Each structure stands twice: as C-alpha cells, then as structure tokens.
Amino acid sequence: MSGRDEGISTELLNALADGELTGAEREGLLARLGGDPEARARLCAIREAKARVAEAYPPLPEAAPRPRRRPAWPLAAAAVLLAAALAAVLGPGAPDRRMVLLDPLGVGERPAAVSDATLRIVFHVVDPSHTKAGELLEEVEGLLARHRDAGLPLRVEVVAHGEGLALLRAGLSRHRERIAALAGAYPNLTFVACHNTVTRLQVEEGIAVTLIPEAEVTRSGVAHVVRRQQEGWAYIQV
Amino acid sequence: MKALLSSVTAILAALVLTTGIAAAYEKQKVVYHVNYDNPKKQAGAMRNIQNHINAVGAENLDLVVVLHGNGVSLLKHAKEDMDFQGKVVSLKSQNVRFNVCNNTLVGREIDPVADLYDVFDEDIVPSGVAELAHLQAQGYTYIKP
Numbered sequence: 199m200s201g202r203d204e205g206i207s208t209e210l211l212n213a214l215a216d217g218e219l220t221g222a223e224r225e226g227l228l229a230r231l232g233g234d235p236e237a238r239a240r241l242c243a244i245r246e247a248k249a250r251v252a253e254a255y256p257p258l259p260e261a262a263p264r265p266r267r268r269p270a271w272p273l274a275a276a277a278v279l280l281a282a283a284l285a286a287v288l289g290p291g292a293p294d295r296r297m298v299l300l301d302p303l304g305v306g307e308r309p310a311a312v313s314d315a316t317l318r319i320v321f322h323v324v325d326p327s328h329t330k331a332g333e334l335l336e337e338v339e340g341l342l343a344r345h346r347d348a349g350l351p352l353r354v355e356v357v358a359h360g361e362g363l364a365l366l367r368a369g370l371s372r373h374r375e376r377i378a379a380l381a382g383a384y385p386n387l388t389f390v391a392c393h394n395t396v397t398r399l400q401v402e403e404g405i406a407v408t409l410i411p412e413a414e415v416t417r418s419g420v421a422h423v424v425r426r427q428q429e430g431w432a433y434i435q436v
Numbered sequence: 437m438k439a440l441l442s443s444v445t446a447i448l449a450a451l452v453l454t455t456g457i458a459a460a461y462e463k464q465k466v467v468y469h470v471n472y473d474n475p476k477k478q479a480g481a482m483r484n485i486q487n488h489i490n491a492v493g494a495e496n497l498d499l500v501v502v503l504h505g506n507g508v509s510l511l512k513h514a515k516e517d518m519d520f521q522g523k524v525v526s527l528k529s530q531n532v533r534f535n536v537c538n539n540t541l542v543g544r545e546i547d548p549v550a551d552l553y554d555v556f557d558e559d560i561v562p563s564g565v566a567e568l569a570h571l572q573a574q575g576y577t578y579i580k581p
C-alpha cells in the first residue's frame with residue numbers, strides 16, 4: 199500500500215490490530231515496531247480509527263454459521279409456525295416484513311420458512327462516478343418496485359468499497375436523499391460500507407470518513423461479496 | 437487376462453490421446469456484462485469473448501452478452517462502423533447471443549430496429565439487471581470484462 203519495500207505495510211498493521219496474526223508473527227512484528235516510530239504512529243492511527251468506527255457503526259455479525267451445539271430443527275419448526283402465524287395475520291401482501299423479521303440483521307442467513315424462491319442480488323460498487331451511482335439507484339429502485347408489485351420476494355444489497363465508497367460517504371455522496379428514501383421504502387434493501395476502506399482512508403490520507411446513517415458496515419467489502427456469492431446471491435458489478 | 441488388460445489399456449490410451457488437448461475445459465455457461473460506452477473497451481470485451489471461445493471451443497460454450505445502460509451503444513457502434521459490425525457478426529456466427537435491456541431502450545428512447553444492429557424481439561430482455569441475476573441463478577458464471 200505505501201509503496202516502500204522495507205517499511206512495515208499498512209496491511210500488516212491492520213492484521214495486527216485485528217488480531218489476525220499468529221503468535222510468532224505477532225512477536226516478530228512487535229519487535230520490528232520497536233525500531234520504527236513511523237509505523238507505530240500508523241498503528242496508533244489504525245487503532246483509533248477502528249475504535250471510532252466501531253463506536254459509531256455497530257458492525258454486522260459474521261455471516262459464517264457458527265457450529266450448533268443444539269439441534270437446529272426445534273428452532274426451524276418454531277420459525278415455520280411463526281411465519282405461518284404471521285402470514286395469517288399480515289396476509290399475502292407483506293412478504294418484505296416477514297423477511298426482515300426472520301432476518302432482522304440483514305445478514306442473509308436463509309430464513310427457515312421463506313421459500314427459496316427469494317431472489318438475492320448483491321451489487322458491488324467500485325466506481326466513484328456519481329452518474330453511474332445514479333443509474334444504479336434507478337435500476338435498483340425499478341427492481342424493488344417491480345418485485346413488490348408482483349409480490350415476489352427479493353433481497354438487494356449494495357456493497358461499496360474502494361473508490362465506490364463515495365456513494366455512502368456523507369460528505370461526498372450526491373444521492374443521500376434518494377438513498378434515504380429507498381432505504382425507508384424498502385426494508386429488503388441494505389447499503390453496506392467496507393470498514394477496511396474507511397480505515398485506509400483515515401490512516402493513509404488522514405480523512406475522517408463519516409458514513410451516511412443508512413450504511414451498515416462490513417469488515418471487508420470484497421470478503422463480503424464473495425461470501426454472498428457462496429451463499430447463492432447473484433453478483434453484479436457496477 | 438493379461439491380453440485383455442493390455443488391449444483395454446491400449447484403447448483407453450488411444451481415447452486419451454485423441455481427445456487430449458482439445459478437451460482442456462469442460463462445457464461452460466457464461467454471461468458477459470457490458471454497461472460501458474467506450475468503443476475501445478467494448479472491442480476489448482469482444483476480444484476477450486473470442487479468446488474465451490478459442491480456449492473452450494464454440495460447441496462447448498453457451499455465452500450470452502447482456503448489454504444495458506451505456507453498454508447498449510455497442511450495437512449502435514456496430515450499425516455505424518463496419519469493422520465493429522464485423523466483430524459482432526463473427527461472434528454471432530459462433531453462437532454468441534447479444535441481449536439488450538428494454539428499460540434502457542425505453543429510458544433513452546432508443547429504437548432497436550432503427551438505431552441498433554441486428555436486434556430482434558427475442559434479443560430484448562425486460563431488465564438487464566434482472567436478466568443477469570436470472571442467468572446466474574440458472575448456473576451461468578458472471579464476467580465483467
């Protein structure tokens with residue numbers, strides 16, 4: 199990232215701050231940091247940025263399924279009964295609310311009772327162009343409206359990382375109102391910002407990023423879109 | 437027994453040798469997503485597609501190109517520029533399909549017959565994005581060149 203060969207890379211410092219290094223790697227890096235005040239300063243900045251982001255934006259829980267100690271079927275059975283009760287109460291016109299209730303954190307775990315006819319699409323925004331962003335939002339709105347009118351279940355995520363994060367930055371985005379309107383109208387739409395990008399901007403460019411209130415945060419934008427594809431979501435790069 | 441084994445081995449060896457290099461890749465279903473206007477990039481995408489066909493074999497490849505947003509201009513350029521048209525014709529002759537997004541046509545008031553090259557009703561899909569998602573659900577791999 200910094201372009202220097204011998205210097206300690208920001209990526210390595212991030213890994214240290216995230217607790218992702220093995221014991222030996224960690225010891226080795228800490229020893230190197232002893233003689234590198236510039237890298238220590240960067241590490242401080244990284245930790246500060248992480249703390250600030252974590253405070254302002256509660257992170258999404260990891261979507262990878264945790265090993266279950268209890269059998270899953272009683273939970274699934276309960277979910278089926280709940281969904282049936284909801285269907286009776288809400289009627290066929292409210293598939294969105296049912297989806298959100300069973301998947302309130304929007305992490306994409308398969309809701310036990312909703313049929314797998316749910317279409318799930320993740321849009322990956324990597325381009326800063328405001329025009330393209332506008333076109334994307336236009337397309338997304340059309341998609342959501344058509345599915346709602348037809349009563350077809352749909353989940354849409356817009357994941358922004360790298361230069362694409364401009365869409366979700368309070369100071370830069372030219373589509374704040376439209377995003378707010380869409381997020382309000384469609385509970386099955388989620389905007390997701392990449393935490394690594396936020397950290398990198400802070401540490402390497404000294405920019406204190408403020409995200410729009412509708413943005414959820416995922417640790418790594420690219421890991422997130424890969425995970426979504428593994429979960430069976432369609433992928434579209436903008 | 438030994439004679440039988442060695443003839444079976446010989447037959448298998450012959451099969452492997454004859455099918456060998458040409459079968460480097462298995463059958464593939466791929467959707468290429470083009471949503472940009474730049475003719476150089478569009479020509480680059482068509483070159484990628486030709487390379488893909490060369491590597492896999494036209495008969496093993498089910499390849500669809502979805503044009504939407506600014507990408508629809510690819511078939512406009514093909515109408516105006518003979519070189520460009522030649523590339524499209526060549527790919528179509530190798531079973532590549534070019535699908536065009538109707539939302540884009542309507543939104544930008546593009547007449548598929550008058551403004552675009554060789555577009556018929558069956559080439560027009562209601563929504564480019566929905567088509568991309570639909571094809572992926574059908575097992576097509578997504579590529580954005």
